[in-house]
Amino acid sequence: MEKILQFPWQVPFGELSLRLDSLSLIFIVAVFILVLCAGTYAAGYMRQYRGKRPLGLHIFFYLLLSSALVFILLADNVILFLGAWELMTISAYFLIVFQDDDASVRRAGFIYLIASHCGTFLLILMFFLMAHHAGSMDLTLISHAGFSPFLAGIIFLLAIFGFGVKAGFIPIHIWLPHAHPAAPSHVSAVLSGVMIKMGIYGICRVLWTINVLPDWCGYLLLLIGVVSGVMGVLYALGQHELKKLLAYHSIENIGIIAIGLGVGLLGRGHQMPFLAVLGFGGALLHVFNHSIFKGLLFLGAGAVIQKTHTGQMDQMGGLARSMPLVSLLFLVGAMAICGLPLFNGFISEFIIYFGLFQGLFHLPLQGAFACALGIIALALMGSLALACFTKVYGTVFLGEPRHPGIQGGQTPALMLAPMLILGGICLWIGLFPQTMAKMAFSAGAYLSHSQISTLNMGNIFLPLSFIIYGILLFLIVVIFLAGLRWKLLRGLTIPLRETWICAFSQITPKFQYTSSSFARPIVDFFKGILFFKREGGEVKGNFPLKTSMASSVHDAVEEFLIKPMYRRLTVLSKKLDINRIRYTQMYLMYILLYLIFLLAWKLK
Amino acid sequence: MFIVFSILSHWLIVLALSPLFAGIIAKIKAFFAGKKGPSYFQLYFDLRRLFMKNCVYSRSTTWVFRFAPIVNLAAVLVLSLIIPLGSFKAPVHFSGDILLAAYVLGLARFFMIIAALDTSSSFEGMGASREAFFSCLSEMVLFMNFITLAFLTHSISLSTMIGADIPMSWKMAGTVLLLVVGSLFIVLLTENSRIPVDDPDTHLELTMIHEVMLLDHSGVDLGFMLYASAIKLFIFAGILVPIVYPVQTGIPLLDTLIFLGGMLGLSIVIGVVESTMARLRLNRVRNLLLIAFALAFFGFVVKMWKG
């Protein structure tokens, strides 16, 4: 199912040719839903900045971003794709640095811009390699060309690193944890929900274009997925700030998607179309699901931060009483992201698990081992995500307020309505997954170049329907038990008391567990992998005075890879004394060198 | 219609027998301590008393705290439908039902943990944090065992994995099953908070994991939670027994009797283990779970080698 439109375009080598196929369809639906919901939310959220900041400019860049996203998904021409990609990058930058009077926000935007452009550089290389080999800039025509295994491998590696920067694979994810907290919440929702999925879309498009990839590509994708997933959720566990935690969680879900893609690629490489459809379909369904529930979580976090004016979880608490609807919807999002039954996260994770088990049975030895590793990693990620989100929900919404001044308040309906819609979609897919699953599977079949009608899809739809029956049965039992409890307690007055804390007479909110103490056993266990820093807190002397302690988990990639590299580059550039040459002269020199190079190349 | 009858009969067995199972273990522990111990039917009396009592709630709690025991019991009841009991086939069985089982348990755990954090008590926070940590490790071990069992029986439905063909498997892959049984036994002890992982009778904050999450519940809620723990223990034992006791005669009555006999034997083993060991220090518990993972992984490697 492909529709192709073509218009003439003046750009050299470029054509305005658009294509819509099953693969882009599922991404486009996600983009539309999330952009509309986040935009509606923004109408309520941005009201506080009216008159203080240029809102019109912000809206302009928001709409530009949306159209860039759609053009990336519809592009059938390399130049069009790259142009839309650049447009997306730049408009997202302006959206991120909305609060540009804060130095950390400016810095986050800058890191994002540099990282994106490093990725784009690799993408330009990759696309031009592909186009040069196939002799055309048209993606449809490129897909008909055959690629040698060596060339396919190089293109695949460039795609992984180029698109991986946008998607957020570890170790090239470093812009994500800075950009998401810095941006306003609806922008974070769009970033996390759809923009990083453009990286995944790019990888899928490359996988579709190159029919035959060497074997190690599937294993590499699976390994990247495992590492990103586990490290992502571990970093998330160590965070104190709400939006940074959600950002690291996006990295984890990208890892799950990469595991699904890796399994699908292994299935495609070993001529097992059912496995390929399961893997790709599960990954694509998770793409859609993640954009929905991550969007919901970011919008909810925004509603909370708007009222509390801080993102630090350890200063919040007890917000469920003052913001009941927001807390309920955040609970829906938290349950969905942990992959618990009843919501959509479980459905896509189930499909990926199913694919991994099929791979375990049918793939040769290395493949079976890789699938076993994938299953263990998924199980670990699921339980770590559960720990993480119980921490978030419990610290932010439940318990007692930890800081007296920080309380919730009424949230405007414009902000609640999109959250309700997103939560409703989560529930709908969780209970009636057939529609979205069919869309995902047809996209997966399209990606694996197989016909879906030839496969026995009943093998996966039958278990899914049994799952629905199981969930409905669960709901019936819950209703029955709730009714039983109501009947048993009817007519009795229920007394309310203070929580018992071992007979202390002065109960303060300080007795509660904070988010860092909750996550401490797990962070301690993985101390070898996480870079856990603890400052202060030593109690000296016999009559110690007040002291303070701070603990934080630092991103290992940033500490050990990027910062030392940056330091060395700074030292090197100081030594070369490049600063003396002005920028204009430097660029003129570049143009001169290029001219000389062209002349030498063409005239020899 | 048959399926409704099957579901109801499954629930009847589970609801009726699980408190007795817990009672047998308590009696064995008392025997080792030289005491007469509580009656075998003590948990039934306790539950009846609790269902007649009123609940007390903390002012800090929200609807989550009141909802969690219901979710816990409902999840465990749905889980019981996936496990075959003796000659009673599981009413809910499909390819991949182990994943539903694991994640429904996760749902129950999610609500228990947030209910614990809801009370703003440091005891419950401690227990919740430890519970979250140990569940990470035990999920890994459980899934490793699932992988090995799935590889042995070439299916991912619990009824097939622990039901048919186990007698054959013991002959062909006895060592693998030995490792799996050892690993699953440690998981049983962890998930049901038995010594040496956790002491189900203690109320000292240094030693509580699961027990602390029951601390602030009362009345009907506590009844639900206690029932859910008993059923969970019964279910885990029901998974372990058919792997160890691989006898399938074809006569339903004999099969059920053998199953019940196996459950009795396992309850005696649990009681003996609880009475003869001390509760491990918390970082030793972590080590124990890692050993369980090594056992399961080793079983997987041996199975891959053999097959």
Place this chain on the structure above:
Amino acid sequence: MTTWVDTSCIITVFLALIILSNYRVTAMIRIFALQSFVLSLLPFFLHAYSLSGRDIFIVIVTMVLKAALAPSILFWAIRHVSMRSEIKPILGFGSSIILGVILIAGAFWVSSSLKLPGGKPASDLILPCSLSTVLLGFMIMVTRTRAVTQVLGYLILENGIFLFAVSLFDVMPVLIEMGILLDIFVAVFIMAIVVNHINEEFEKDLASVSRSKMGETF
């Protein structure tokens, strides 16, 4: 009988894994004694239906030497040096378990391309398990800093080689077994002598050497 052979092989490897992760010396030596005991029963399992005098002789000699004599010599050495356990182990528990498990998986993977001479062995688990034990013994030697525990690692390595040799019972002559057993004997005796000398060295100028450095090698 294959199941018994399989089970003993697996117990051997698993006990080696436990020793790798454990840093308390007395526990390590006791587990080693258990491992040697299980191993010494192996010729009995292999030849259950056709026992010869040679088998019984090997079983008894191995049991006495490896499961009784070697551990007791090690215990005597510890008492003599009054050695304490490692205070800060090189690898934590989790890391050593993960590392050991990876080594076992690697040994199994390598064994799939190795072939034993002399026809079909009694159980196909013997080769990979012996290789795993050898690798784990190496790892134990690498991660320990005290002389006694390093010798223990060496002894476990010898256990692995013994496991391997036992499976080639009918193919290799008696010399191999004797050589191996002598190896162990020599190793334990050397260590006892070395430790003794170190002990005597240190006793001469006790004041200048801190106690925790006794029995260490670097």
